[in-house]
Amino acid sequence: MTNPGRHFVAVIGGAISGSVATEILADHGIRVAVFEQNTRPYGKIEDGLPRWHVEQRKQEYARIDARMKKPNVYFIPSIKLGRDFNLSQLFEWGFSAVILANGAWxxxxxxxxxxxxxxxxxxxxxxxxxxxxxxxxxxxxxxxxxxxxxxxxxxxxxxxxxxxxxxxxxxxxxxxxxxxxxxxxxxxxxxxxxxxxxxxxxxxxxxxxxxxxxxxxxxxxxxxxxxxxxxxxxxxxxxxxxxxxxxxxxxxxxxxxxxxxxxxxxxxxxxxxxxxxxxxxxxxxxxxxxxxxxxxxxxxxxxxxxxxxxxVPEKLSGINMNGEYYTFSGNDLPRYTALERVFGVGNVVTGQGNIRVSLVHSQKVTKRVVDCMKSDDQNAGAGAASAEQQVANAMGAIGKQIEAIPQLSDHQLAEVERQVQALQQKAGFTSDYDAWIAKVTPPDLE
Ligand SMILES: Cc1cc2nc3c(=O)[nH]c(=O)nc-3n(C[C@H](O)[C@H](O)[C@H](O)COP(=O)(O)OP(=O)(O)OC[C@H]3O[C@@H](n4cnc5c(N)ncnc54)[C@H](O)[C@@H]3O)c2cc1C
The missing domain is CATH 3.50.50.60 (FAD/NAD(P)-binding domain)
Structure with a gap:
């Protein structure tokens, strides 16, 4: 486990790939804010997969819900990247890193x-x-x-x-x-x-x-x-x-x-x-x-x-495109080339409309992002480590082609949390995820 609570990540999109990334981060003690454009976080499971897939949709909803209810997760509904905020703003608010999981719409x-x-x-x-x-x-x-x-x-x-x-x-x-x-x-x-x-x-x-x-x-x-x-x-x-x-x-x-x-x-x-x-x-x-x-x-x-x-991914104000896709580089760890510490998972990167492909991609990439955080945790503790250990840590990071994501100070963490709670409040979200979902689910939704 990485140093709990020393990182705060913004995940854009709460569906398959976003919720999987969220779960992995949260399970490592990392705080996660999920920015979701809709009131419900189910993405293409609700709006793509046709509604005759009754059981499959129920199962996927339940899985997404369970991931969103993990400790350390802050769900922010009805907020859209490119319309209500931009990538640079997330770093101004103090987030350690951003994971784009906004699919292909x-x-x-x-x-x-x-x-x-x-x-x-x-x-x-x-x-x-x-x-x-x-x-x-x-x-x-x-x-x-x-x-x-x-x-x-x-x-x-x-x-x-x-x-x-x-x-x-x-x-x-x-x-x-x-x-x-x-x-x-x-x-x-x-x-x-x-x-x-x-x-x-x-x-x-x-x-x-x-x-x-x-x-x-x-x-x-x-x-x-x-x-x-x-x-x-x-x-x-x-x-x-x-x-x-x-x-x-x-x-x-x-x-x-x-x-x-x-x-x-x-x-x-x-x-x-x-x-x-x-x-x-x-x-x-x-x-x-x-x-x-x-x-x-x-x-x-x-x-x-x-x-x-x-x-293909939606064109969003402030995000650079290379043809039909955002400018990501790197297969194992797709990084957005115009801004450091921004990564991509799921359909927004793979272009493949498939639940499992999105899930596996998100698992692989997010584990690498966690490695980037661990790498900085090791650097933070480097004062206590021997010179040999510091060199070994740095070589390990280079070998895995990862960049260290710096830890946040207590003040920075508090600032991000304040911002996140203000956004939740603005959206009318009261931190009880189940109550929110019950409130925004149309009674006659199939
Ligand atoms: C007609 C159809 C049938 C399909 N059938 C199957 C099937 O049978 N089997 C299968 O495996 N797959 C199927 N798929 C594909 C599968 O549903 C998707 O590939 C998969 O669910 C994608 O998951 P994702 O999390 O990567 O993206 P998405 O589900 O697209 O999630 C992206 C999330 O990000 C949010 N978001 C988007 N933009 C923003 C923004 N700017 N700011 C904030 N939030 C944002 C969205 O609201 C959404 O919640 C089908 C798709 C379609 C369209």
Whole structure:
């Protein structure tokens, strides 16, 4: 254990990666303030993972709650980095270090010329679409509302795009069955649309749903639905490709959507100020390259296009970007290059939308951050250590490529604590985490 109470870390974002970092720090006696933009700290578990994952969401909420309730943890809700404070301010307040765990909330742009002008006019992005789907039945839901017409086009290929397709298909079949006087639920249909139809003595094709169309720019066996191990052999790669094809086939059997691979978006179809579909071209695949095939252009008309081609970190005022990501350097210990003692964990660094990947990444990085703190604790006690020991400590730090994070004085610690409590008070948080969660959870949240 490091010297308890001599460090105070700011963690930005309280979901999987943020709560895991928080727990590791707190278990080492380090004080942690968690700055969370929402009232609840569940991130993509609540607003990304579709709400039919009832048990999984409950379990993840409980895990996050348990981490937030650890001694030494100060939860500050409804406060957003880049809007309510910036990184430099955290150091002015006296924090020892900052861990960015704010995920990836910005949809990667579709990339077709002028497409951005038609957002919410025929074009919708995955993140707000799933947010709406997860919250739409709440009485007090105030956000945008989306239509789910039949024959929508989804641009994607990853797991999240399959969820978008599922949402559209579930909504369409629920409506079509309702029109026949058959009341079903998302939970029933999510298991298998053909099975529900069968149970009601109907053939799915009798319902007249044409189904949404998923397009992907590479081949179906290239879809990022499963990943081969690192340094995979040709056999392992072939096996992964078969797994991907099987996953797609199973999803299509259960949810009855259409699919075209090797389709690259080149333009949009606009009529009367609204997007009415996409212009696409077939592609030829060579390795990772998807080259357009001249003469294979095609129009895909659709009442709605949902783009689900990946999420990247949100651009925040005062944070430097390198392309789509913040300027982190270093794999084992991703450091924000523009400011010392700022690190990144989870989806904000990995770019991979996966709970386990976020969790493991946060564990690894946070343990390294703790090492940086221990290293300074050793330096602080160096007066008592022999010259040989001091050299050994310094060499150890260099060997592990870590920087020492200096300890805080009693006065500095008290100042940070004062600031944190003032922010909690401003947010209406009274230090009882359970009471807060009970207060801010909508009674009809699914
Ligand atoms: C449709 C969909 C389906 C998915 N399905 C699966 C699945 O089946 N299995 C799976 O493993 N993964 C799935 N995922 C991905 C998984 O949910 C995420 O990858 C994972 O939860 C990310 O965790 P994280 O903590 O890194 O980021 P996030 O969950 O994004 O957490 C970031 C936190 O930071 C907060 N925050 C953001 N910006 C700020 C700011 N500026 N200031 C303060 N706070 C901020 C957010 O509110 C949030 O609480 C899915 C994702 C989506 C979108």
């Amino acid at each position: 910005r949809d990667r742009e579709l990339g077709a010329p002028e497409a951005e002008q038609y957002v919410d006019k025929g074009l919708v992005y995955q993140n707000p679409f799933i947010y709406w789907y997860n919250h739409k039945n709440e009485k007090d839901y105030q956000g945008p509302r989306y239509e789910t017409p039949d024959e929508a086009v989804v641009v994607g290929g990853g797991l999240a795009s399959l969820d978008v397709v599922k949402v559209l298909q579930l909504e369409n079949y629920e409506r079509a069955l309702k029109a026949r006087g058959i009341h079903t639920s998302m939970h029933e249909l999510e298991k298998s649309i053909p099975e529900v139809c069968k149970a009601h003595g109907i053939k799915p094709e009798e319902l007249g749903v044409k189904g949404c169309l998923l397009i992907y720019r590479r081949r179906e066996q290239d879809m990022p639905l499963a990943q081969p191990p690192d340094n995979a052999t040709p056999e392992q790669i072939a096996k992964t490709e078969m797994v991907r094809q099987k996953m797609l086939r199973l999803a299509r059997d259960k949810f009855l959507f259409r699919f075209q691979d090797r389709r690259l978006t080149t333009g949009i179809i606009v009529e009367n100020g609204r997007l009415h579909g996409l212009k696409v071209v077939e592609t030829k695949i060579e390795g990772r390259k998807a080259e357009p095939i001249p003469g294979s252009e095609q129009e895909l008309r659709a009442p709605l296009v949902v783009s689900s081609i990946g999420s």
